[in-house]
Amino acid sequence: MSFLILLLLGVCGGALGGMGMGGGTLLIPLLTLAGVPQKLAQALNLLSFLPMSAAALAVHAKNGLLKKDALLPLALPAALFSALFALLAAFLPARALRTGFAVFLLFLSLARIRSFLRGGEKGRAAQKK
Amino acid sequence: MKTRKKANFFPRFHKLFAVKKIFSLLFAGGAAGAVNGLFGGGGGMIALPALERAGYPVRAAHATALAVVLPASLVSAAVYFFGGVPLAVLLPVSLGVTAGGLLGAALLPRLREGLLSVLFSLLMFAAGIRMLLP
Numbered sequence: 001m002s003f004l005i006l007l008l009l010g011v012c013g014g015a016l017g018g019m020g021m022g023g024g025t026l027l028i029p030l031l032t033l034a035g036v037p038q039k040l041a042q043a044l045n046l047l048s049f050l051p052m053s054a055a056a057l058a059v060h061a062k063n064g065l066l067k068k069d070a071l072l073p074l075a076l077p078a079a080l081f082s083a084l085f086a087l088l089a090a091f092l093p094a095r096a097l098r099t100g101f102a103v104f105l106l107f108l109s110l111a112r113i114r115s116f117l118r119g120g121e122k123g124r125a126a127q128k129k
Numbered sequence: 130m131k132t133r134k135k136a137n138f139f140p141r142f143h144k145l146f147a148v149k150k151i152f153s154l155l156f157a158g159g160a161a162g163a164v165n166g167l168f169g170g171g172g173g174m175i176a177l178p179a180l181e182r183a184g185y186p187v188r189a190a191h192a193t194a195l196a197v198v199l200p201a202s203l204v205s206a207a208v209y210f211f212g213g214v215p216l217a218v219l220l221p222v223s224l225g226v227t228a229g230g231l232l233g234a235a236l237l238p239r240l241r242e243g244l245l246s247v248l249f250s251l252l253m254f255a256a257g258i259r260m261l262l263p
Contacts (some may be wrong), residue, residue: 003217003221004221004242006218006221006222006225007221007222007224008225009222010221010223010225010226010227010228010229010237011224011225011226011228011229011232012225012229013225013226013228013229013232014225014226014228014230014231014232014233015228015232015233015236015258016229016233016249017226017229017233018229018230018231018232018233018234018235018236018237019234019236019240019245020232022170023172023176024169024173024211025170025171025253026158026249026252026253026256027170027226028168028169028170029236029256029257029260030256031222032260033256033258033259036218039169039212040214040218041169041216042168042169042170042209043169043206043209043214044205044211044214044218044219045169045170045206045222046165046169046170046202046205046209047206047209047214047219047223048222048223048225048226048227049202049217049226050172050199050202050203050206051227051230052203052226053196053198053199053202053228054199056195056230056235057192057195057196057199058177059182060192060196061192061196063192065188065189065191065192065193066189066192066193066196066261067180067185067190067193067245068190069194070180070183070185071196071197072163072192073151073154073155073221074154074157074158074161074176074179074180074193074197075157075158075196075197075200075201075232076155076157076158077155077158077162078158078161078165078172078176078197078198078200078201078258079161079162079199079200079204080159081158081159081160081163081166081202081207082161082163082165082166082172082201082202082204082205083162083166083192083204083208084163084166085162085163085164085165085166085167086167086169086204086205086208086209087137087165087166087207087208088165088166088176089153089167089168089169089206089209089216090168090208090212092167097167097168098260099260099261100167100219101171101260102164102256102257102258102259102260102261103212103257103261104164104168104171104257105253105256105257105260106253106254106257106258106261108171108174108197108250108253109251109254109257110226110250111178112247112249112250112253113245113247113254116243116246116247116250118209124215128206
């Protein structure tokens, strides 16, 4: 896999991430379709988004956008379960992870389209807050 | 009857930190972490709607979702890292992601979010179908 192709795939995934669209969900399929093994793509996605999200988070914290009362009940179980399921992923066959991720993507995209179609008004009202 | 009495006893508490809300946040946090660990990403896509449903404004929800996913990603990245990640691959990808991230953040105010979101969803759908095929 050439340096340039990997760099370009990273730019595509990162650009979507920077727009707050969940670039990680697109970087993984981009990498795997280019021939990177599933588990390596997952590891790459996690590792490469750390520096960027840390930088973005520092800006958000400065702007007072972090809601502390919601942060703790979300972040604690998230950290716990992500460790457990990362260990589980190490023992699962790559094929199963790929299929599971594909289903997750389909589910997410349908949920998004659905909320876009019915929530035009509601979404705009929420934006104004 | 009993529950109603409790709700009246702590009216302010009930309003601000409704028990139901806490439980739904805990559950969403667990689900976000599980997805993030298992699939190496995507936890934010679960934390974000949970925060929006809990009534936080969009920008605060985005920022807080990021703060939820970062520690979770850190933990699972450590687990994955011990599985072995070649530096020759990690380097170009993370350089690209960082550059792309800056690009995306700069472009964001100039784009129409609704249209972009639908395009992105269609792309995700296509990627999902493609990944189901051998």
